Amino acid sequence: KEIKLFCPATIANLSCGFDVLGLCLDNAGDEMIVRKSDQKGVRITKIIGADLPLETEKNVSGVAALAMLETLEELDFGFEIEIYKNIKAGSGIGSSAASSAGAVFGINELLGRPFSRKDLVQFAMQGEKLASGNAHADNVAPALLGGFTLVRSYSPLDIIRIDSPEELFATVVHPQIELKTSDARSVLKQNVSLKSAIMQWGNVGGLVAGLYTKDYDLIGRSLHDEIVEPLRSVLIPGFDLIKQTALENGALGSGISGSGPSIFALSRGEETANRIAKAMSDVYEKMNLPYEIHVSKIN
Ligand code: HSE
DSSP states (O other): OEEEEEEEEEEESTTTOTTTEEEEEEEEEEEEEEEEESSSEEEEEEEESSOOOOSGGGSHHHHHHHHHHTTSOOOSSEEEEEEEOOSOTTSSSOHHHHHHHHHHHHHHHHTTOOSOHHHHHHHHHHHHHHHHSSOOOTTHHHHHHOSEEEEEEETTEEEEEEOOOTTEEEEEEEESOOOOHHHHHHTSOSOOOHHHHHHHHHHHHHHHHHHHTTOHHHHHHHOOOSSSHHHHGGGSTTHHHHHHHHHHTTOSEEEEOTTSSOEEEEEESHHHHHHHHHHHHHHHHHTTOOEEEEEEEBO
């Protein structure tokens, strides 16, 4: 018995929601096959498209799967995982999250769904811990639940799925450099001023309210990051120009995707999202910088 999965890419943070907000892209992601096997435990049998470890304990899929199986009574069978990577490591669109979420989702299906999708988040987070040293859930939650998600609390874990308007699209450009999440986290300050915090939580509330009420202007006004973007944007080639170009071409807002270097823009309607993609491409063409670009509906 086996299951073939699409493991979606995700955009975490969404400017104001560092470590708490994320969304799922519907046409960018990896594929995975999870198969029941007579041999107990979890084995990664194939990885195509990336140079990643096959050892279960060193692979994010393996670690997430083991975290899940540890909570169950011992099984007299095991699982094999084949991973077909399209999302590049260190791209900022949830490469490790896609693999962690895929493994626990696939095994849960083959076991007859002992866990809800929300329950699976805690296991997939262990893969994120292996990848970046920090068990953040803002990529794995949207990868598992789809659409927009909010991590209302980490302890206890409380994941909320947020309704969003039909016509929201994301444009994501990936300048072809690798930025490790652990490095992008090391530039952050451990304390924020009350003034910055007030702006940030005002925007998080505004963004969530805008998504629920389908108020595109409010979504746009709220896509602002007072705390993290100023420290990280210097690590990303052409960041200011790409962001400005996105806004000039009709984006509701734009910012760093996850921990970068990808840059996202949200827009109303596919036409605007495609126009932004063209304009962003022009910027990197002129800079002679290799890049990849996606336009995706948010589901
Ligand atoms: N919230 C995490 C960070 C996401 O920005 O470090 C990493 O993809």
